[in-house]
Amino acid sequence: xxxxxxxxxxxxxxxxxxxxxxxxxxxxxxxxxxxxxxxxxxxxxxxxxxxxxxxxxxxxxxxxxxxxxxxxxxxxxxxxxxxxxxxxxxxxxxxxxxxxxxxxxxxxxxxxxxxxxxxxxxxxxxxxxxxxxxxxxxxxxxxxxxxxxxxxxxxxxxxxxxxxxxxxxxxxxxxxxxxxxxxxxxxxxxxxxxxxxxxxxxxxxxxxxxxxxxxxxxxxxxxxxxxxxxxxxxxxxxxxxxxxxxxxxxxxxxxxxxxxxxxxxxxxxxxxxxxxxxxxxxxxxxxxxxxxxxxxxxxxxxxxxxxxxxxxxxxxxxxxxxxxx
Amino acid sequence: xxxxxxxxxxxxxxxxxxxxxxxxxxxxxxxxxxxxxxxxxxxxxxxxxxxxxxxxxxxxxxxxxxxxxxxxxxxxxxxxxxxxxxxxxxxxxxxxxxxxxxxxxxxxxxxxxxxxxxxxxxxxxxxxxxxxxxxxxxxxxxxxxxxxxxxxxxxxxxxxxxxxxxxxxxxxxxxxxxxxxxxxxxxxxxxxxxxxxxxxxxxxxxxxxxxxxxxxxxxxxxxxxxxxxxxxxxxxxxxxxxxxxxxxxxxxxxxxxxxxxxxxxxxxxxxxxxxxxxxxxxxxxxxxxxxxxxxxxxxxxxxxxxxxxxxxxxxxxxxxxxxxxxxxxxx
Numbered sequence: 001x002x003x004x005x006x007x008x009x010x011x012x013x014x015x016x017x018x019x020x021x022x023x024x025x026x027x028x029x030x031x032x033x034x035x036x037x038x039x040x041x042x043x044x045x046x047x048x049x050x051x052x053x054x055x056x057x058x059x060x061x062x063x064x065x066x067x068x069x070x071x072x073x074x075x076x077x078x079x080x081x082x083x084x085x086x087x088x089x090x091x092x093x094x095x096x097x098x099x100x101x102x103x104x105x106x107x108x109x110x111x112x113x114x115x116x117x118x119x120x121x122x123x124x125x126x127x128x129x130x131x132x133x134x135x136x137x138x139x140x141x142x143x144x145x146x147x148x149x150x151x152x153x154x155x156x157x158x159x160x161x162x163x164x165x166x167x168x169x170x171x172x173x174x175x176x177x178x179x180x181x182x183x184x185x186x187x188x189x190x191x192x193x194x195x196x197x198x199x200x201x202x203x204x205x206x207x208x209x210x211x212x213x214x215x216x217x218x219x220x221x222x223x224x225x226x227x228x229x230x231x232x233x234x235x236x237x238x239x240x241x242x243x244x245x246x247x248x249x250x251x252x253x254x255x256x257x258x259x260x261x262x263x264x265x266x267x268x269x270x271x272x273x274x275x276x277x278x279x280x281x282x283x284x285x286x287x288x289x290x291x292x293x294x295x296x297x298x299x300x301x302x303x304x305x306x307x308x309x310x311x312x313x314x315x316x317x318x319x320x321x322x323x324x325x
Numbered sequence: 326x327x328x329x330x331x332x333x334x335x336x337x338x339x340x341x342x343x344x345x346x347x348x349x350x351x352x353x354x355x356x357x358x359x360x361x362x363x364x365x366x367x368x369x370x371x372x373x374x375x376x377x378x379x380x381x382x383x384x385x386x387x388x389x390x391x392x393x394x395x396x397x398x399x400x401x402x403x404x405x406x407x408x409x410x411x412x413x414x415x416x417x418x419x420x421x422x423x424x425x426x427x428x429x430x431x432x433x434x435x436x437x438x439x440x441x442x443x444x445x446x447x448x449x450x451x452x453x454x455x456x457x458x459x460x461x462x463x464x465x466x467x468x469x470x471x472x473x474x475x476x477x478x479x480x481x482x483x484x485x486x487x488x489x490x491x492x493x494x495x496x497x498x499x500x501x502x503x504x505x506x507x508x509x510x511x512x513x514x515x516x517x518x519x520x521x522x523x524x525x526x527x528x529x530x531x532x533x534x535x536x537x538x539x540x541x542x543x544x545x546x547x548x549x550x551x552x553x554x555x556x557x558x559x560x561x562x563x564x565x566x567x568x569x570x571x572x573x574x575x576x577x578x579x580x581x582x583x584x585x586x587x588x589x590x591x592x593x594x595x596x597x598x599x600x601x602x603x604x605x606x607x608x609x610x611x612x613x614x615x616x617x618x619x620x621x622x623x624x625x626x627x628x629x630x631x632x633x634x635x636x637x638x639x640x641x642x643x644x645x646x647x648x649x650x651x652x653x654x655x656x
Contacts, residue, residue, distance in 0.1 A: 015491065015494055015495055015498065016498075018491075018495050019495050019498045019499070022495060023499070026504075026507075026508065027507065027511065134366070137636055137639050137640060137643070138632070138636060140635075140639060141583065141587075141631075141632050141635035141636035141638075141639055142631075142632050142635075143587055143590045143591065143594070143607075143610065143628070143631055143632075144591065145590075145591070145594045145611075145614070146590075146610060146624075146628040146631070146632070149614060149617065149624070153617070257500055257503060261502060261503060261506065261595070262502075262591050262594060262595065265594075265595060273503075276503055276506075277506070277595065280506060280507055280510045280511075281510070283511070288507055291503070292499065292500070292503065292504065292507070295498075295499065295500040295503065296498035296499060299497070299498045299500075300498060
């Protein structure tokens, strides 16, 4: 087991290294220098541009820039082009904003997708199954911002509650209870909207996984021995159908950065996705690079986690590993 | 698809033995079509797609070759007209009036005919989807095929398979939408960049399952037989293996077009989509969001059009998956 973990970690570190080189190359090879964002700005004199370029090592060869980037990133001294703030601090603050949205959306996805998918599988071909199938496809097919706009209009018109931003402006003096309620209102709609797509996909996956398991011999045996239908479904079938979902936990982590750009933009949520978008607009290379790098690191950490979890949960793989070592 | 090509269906059933006058075996495609027809939603989706194709081609023809509907004419006196209203303002010169004098889908903030723009956009949106998916498929099939067929060839210290699959892993590490956004924003705005970037970031899934199919097919008897009679690799790959590995590729292509259309509309929303003068459904929708109260048709018409088309692609993809899946055939 230890050899398995060690080999896995080493492989992923190597991958991460390649990813960082590739990300760096992609961004620096594309035309569009940071100082070209605002060429008509009269206050940008050639000497200012030269100063900026020197400060960010933009005139050195690409590999040297890469080394500078890595060195600054690892020592925590990497500064944003835009406002010279430390990149890691900026990302950390935005991460704290993104976290509640991410946690809330993930909880919604996983708690709602499973019952829907299981029921659809149990009633295969019935009205419920076909309705949820169509609903799932509809949700996958809607552009996220189109649906969000409709929902925002509906919520604001019907309930008269604010949904844009982290909190209502000017609520700082209100009683803590009202402040909390305000925060919750602001959290619910964006997390629901960003959860819908994932919910649709996951519930389809749960359904097909359950269908596969329900046809197995041990489920028939459980029925034959007279177990109650609920016991058969939830104890015998579901437990075995759960196995592949362990691996899906791993793919959750990168959603923190990549999946949220559009929704954070719609709801003016100052999170990581929006930070990335602002950095792209400002050609803020250190921030873009670091976000890409972190997303890759999170993906790798996620797949590593799911590999390990899989080995822990699935006895077949576990014994196979012991045989290996 | 894993089975060697042998007579399927009724011909192989016991009791069908009648000497020479056996019914001709059902071909693979005919059987798939029979299964596909059973899925009513998928058939409906296919009809929508056929309509879309007609709309896109006629849109290209009627807005660029023979200009019947001109999407670029600006008629400021007639801005924000609701759908089905007549062009009656005397300030609009006769040659600027829409075809038949009717704005079928209304006009936008510059008085442009939304129907003409939607027609033009249907071709652009669809070609973004097709070209992006074409690039993704070509890359995925070539890389997956190489790694599945020539996987054991050594290049120095590593095998071809290791090299290609680790590169696939690297590409999978990037957050796709964020990467697309970064590249599209840094490159000069152009519709071709968007197509290419969506294509270049979407081939990994295809590569993985083409490799898996090839690895499985290589051990099949008919491939061994083809190799044994001395068929060149080219022939083995292209006439024996590729057709048998096509089913999942076709499915993922269908769903890929849907995803590409959605990605383009997402990019348009963020302001990095296809730039004017090209109209796409995505950027009509993104522009329309500012007028959701004053001119709701500018928002709802492209929105529902995108939903319909993407839904149709997804349903057809799912129908294909079911009908081409050999495991589900027996039922």
